Amino acid sequence: MLFSHISDTHLGLVQYGSEEREHDVYHVFNQAIDISIKDHVDFVIFAGDIFHIPNPNGTAIIQMANALKRLKKNSIDSFFILGEHDISRIRATPISYVYHNLEFSRYIGQGNPINHKGVLIVGFDKIRKTEIPQFEEKFRAVDEIASKHAGHKILVLHQGITEFNKFAGELQSTDLPKNFTYYAMGHLHDHDIKQFSHLNGPVAYPGSIELTTSEGIKETKKGFFEVDISEKEVKNNWIELDTRQQFSFKTNYDELTKVVDEISSKICNIERKPIVEIKIQGENIETDQIQAQISRLYQQTLRCFWRIISKEISESSVFLERPNSIDYEMLRLAVDASGSEQIANFAIKELLPLLSSAQIKEATQIIIENFEKYKKEKVNDNGN
Structure with a gap:
């Protein structure tokens, strides 16, 4: 039995306000669906962040619907959970529920185990860090069910695991139910897979299918997993997708002309046309001269960005030891600035994504919710 494990598709992302970038996401998404159909997978798991925002545009909604329709026509079932980008904070019904109601796909995000052709599948929507303690009992319950199931057991989560990225960690591997034979993860945008001695199967992140804004501009590969569970041992095959290439270069100002020639x-x-970023350091920098040189690349690139960096920044740990995502570095800096991991998590992980995608109502709602929670905590503290 073979299944596809796809995550962080972020359909509807319009990076740089570019229509081409929006279609890049649809392009690689449909590649993943086409390959899954061609390889005759038995089912597909979507591990969260299907859409980039909870209220996606019509094109994104139709792209997902058409993909699910093609899977159904080829007798391929699919299952999905919700990531933080899929969930509205103003208690609106997630768009993805439509696909479940129309029986295009099956929603599994509430932790209710299902048996699909002898495979036990359990999924949980994105769990906020503050909510994790209340899920401990739910994890124990599904682990007990998994321990009694003779076939393969798949747990689908949209969470960061500390052992993969300490900046994005919301859970540790020891927090996971131990009796599953495959952990289909979403949330982290770099693909990775690890086997832990205390778990019965691998923990796998296929990564995002395209570079998103939070990842910066870099040379990287994107794709998804096809997972063979025909035998007792799980076999993962990571499949690379044909994404638009992106390059980041660093140069001294006095070598800019030479570097632009090399890039060209x-x-x-x-x-x-690729996306290019050039980071420039040096003294007596003339921005007009930079602009003149960079303009030579405009016809060869979809977007070409440049910025001036200081020598100190270039040599600092921010660049030498930076985490996989700009978001995680922002979180670290926010903790340093605020002196509170709780405040930093709220600002970077909850408030900033809403504001950056113009979800003003949702942002206002979570500010009100957190203020009410703060007042209650203060009252309890004073009462004690």
């Missing part, structure tokens, strides 16, 4: 030579034969 490197990208001249790339069929789909």
Whole structure:
């Protein structure tokens, strides 16, 4: 039996306000669906962040619907949970529920185990860090069910695991139910897989299918997993998708002309115009001269960005030891600035994503919710 494990599709993301970038996401998403159909997978798991925002545009909604329809036509079932990007904070019904109600796909995010052709599948929607203690009992309950199931057991989560990325960690591997034979993860955008001695199967992140804004501009590969569970041992095959190439370069100001020539030579034969970033350091920098040199790349690139960095920043730990996502570095800096991990988590992980995608109502709602919670905590503290 073979299934696809796809995550963090972020359908509807319009990066840089670019229509081309929106279609890049749809392009790689449909590649993953086409490959799954071609390889005759038995089912597909979508491990959260299906959409980039809870109220996606019509094109994104139709892209997902058409993909699920194609899977159904080829007798391929699918299952999904919700990530933080799918869930509205103003208690609106998630768009993805429509696919469940129309029986295009099956929603499994409430932790209710299902048996699909002898495979036990359990999923949980995104769990906020503050909510994790109340899920301990639910994890124990599904672990007990998994221990009694003779076949393969798949747990689907949209969470950061500390052993994969300490900046994004919401759970430790020891917090996970131990009796599952495959942990289908979402949330982290770099693909990775680890086997822990205290778990019965691998913990796998396929990563996002395309570079998102929070990841910055870099040379990287994107894809998804096809997982073979025909035998007792799980076999993972990570499949690379054909994404638009992105490059980040660093140069001294006095070598800019030479570097631009080298970049032009490197990208001249790339069929789909790449995205390029150039970080420039030096003294007596003239921005007009930079602009003149960078403009030579405009016809060869979809977007070409440049910024000036100081030598100190270039050599600092922010660049030498930076985490996999800009978000995680922002979190670290926010903790340093506020002196509170709780405040930093709220600002970076909950409030900022809403504000950056113009979800003003949702942002206002969580501010009100957190203020009410703060007042209650103060009353309890005073009462004690």
